[in-house]
Amino acid sequence: MQKIRLANGLTVLYEKKKGNAVVIEVMINVGSNDELPEERGLSHFLEHVLFEGTAKRPTNQLISNEIESLGGDFNAYTTNERTIYYVKVVKKHFAKGVEVLADILQNSLLKEEHIEKEKKIVLKEIDMIDDEPRYYQWHLLHRTLYKKHPCRFPTYGDRKVINNLTRKQIQAYLSKYYVPGNMTIAIVGDIKGWQKTIKDNFMFPKGKIPIRKKISEPAAKKMVVAKEKKKITNTHLIYGFKTIGQPHKNTYALEVINAILGRGQSGKMFTEIRSKRGLAYEVGTEHVAERSFGYFAAFASIDKKNLATTRKVIEQELENVQSTTEKDLQEAKTYLEGEFLLDIEDVQKQADQLLFWEQVDDAKRMKEYVHNIRKVTLEQVKKVAKKYFKNPAVVIVEGR
Template structure:
């Protein structure tokens, strides 16, 4: 892996391999957790807008056609602390990817009629998420779990805030946050002269003073928190979880191992106990997230409302069972993580995204030490974490079927 910083502050991470494709990701170190209440959803809105035309490419169709005529793929996502845009294309078309991404970033037009059109698209997306309990359960969980931290707000924003966005909101926020000294470009593939190409396409961008986000201390949870919302659904949905630790905390790797013990595929403890042995639910799994300054660990399940209490007790019992973990189960979880990590790294986009993620948090080199940190996790570490975090002060959210 090679790392360079351009004079304007753009950070380049490059890893060469023998693949026939190349993945290019441009990640900005800004996301929904930077937003004030009345601007909730603006980062996600901008993610949409950058594909909607530039001074050189009139609309999203022209951008898409230029990528797809070479068999390429493109997409974007917004998270709490980052907004990313990527293109995956045959390696000899690297310049196409860089030209399009640099044009999108340097020359967005933010036409009023497109802003109004995109507002309607996102309002429909908000309605779709609210209607889809598999997605909506996570909106409710974060809202209930966090009290002060902006992670309590949905990345997509609220209908009220999205409706209020105008061209000035969009342009002001973009040009103050989406700046070269807040940008990581990650390139993975069989390509050469990458530093020179990045300089050619992105070196002209002018740096600005970056906007700092006020650190918000989230209070410890001292009681059970429960939220129930009744809805017309075929089944009920339950999420049970906890606030945990940020990604750079040493205990985050212990949670990764616990996530594998409890939630890997159909052989994890939770799936085995709830579905295989008792048939209480169709869908069951574990969600483990670690960001720059917060973490959350949760078990989720889709089940009939008459089974909610049974499933809850089984989940809590599996957390207590971790306090009796043996070496065999620990090593199986580590082996799963290593295998899964190897398969994911084979994909250029996933690898580019992972390198950009670690660089945005602190240093891309930390990606190389991830498995080393997993291997260090001991039985005693798991027992300690289970006792400290996975206790009787949980947060539980239920979308309960009516009738």
């Protein structure tokens, strides 16, 4: 991997990968965690509205056609920690992909009619998510698990805030965060002359890098249960535990535990809850380790009558991590290694990984992932489980 920094502060990562495909991803170091109360949802909203037109391409259709007519793909997404814009094209169209991305990020018109149109779209998106318990349960978990950390607020934002957003407010947010020193580009593909192409298109004015406040979150002192009833068929259950963000050695042990308990149809949660007892329709675990927060969760979609039994089994399987065997450990490591190596065969997933690791510490850590998984010991697995698997937030979205 090559890493350069332009004179304006922009960081560029290049990973050579043979083949016809190339992806260009631009990460803005801003997400919903950075928003003030009166900005809830602005990172996500801005991601939407930037695609609505530039001086050179004044409509969404013209922007879309530039890439889609080449057989390419482009999109964007927002998380708690970052906003990503990407273009994936055949490598001979690399320069066009770079130019379109630069145009969107630097020359968006932000017309009033575009803003009002996107408000309607985002508000419909909020309604859709809130009406879908598979998504809503996770927002309820974040709100219940965290007391002070801004990850407790959904990325899509607040309805009232979205309704009241002004063009001036959006422009100010864009000017504050969309500066070269707060941006990183990842290129994965086999491209000659990529440095010149980037310099020709991304020499934006330098700007001031925003300062972030350190976020603190109190430790959980007791179990907290949040229950909501909805007009749905299934009941959705989550056990969530605060853990640690990246980079931290305990995250690798948590990855291993996640593989032991939650991998596909061979994880222990699936085996015990669905295969053996038939209690759940959907069951698994999730481990999230971001820059400023982390959590581990066990979840199940069940019939309401199975709630008490499922809770007992989840609690038992979490406790059973203390009985993990060397065979369990090695199987989990092999699974994680295979999953990771298959993932980065895809140029876009590799770019995602590079940007994630660059944000939390350094992109070179991506290639250390498998090594760090291999280093995890049985003792670490048990110690980490004991440290974090206590005082859960239990979320129940109850069906009829």
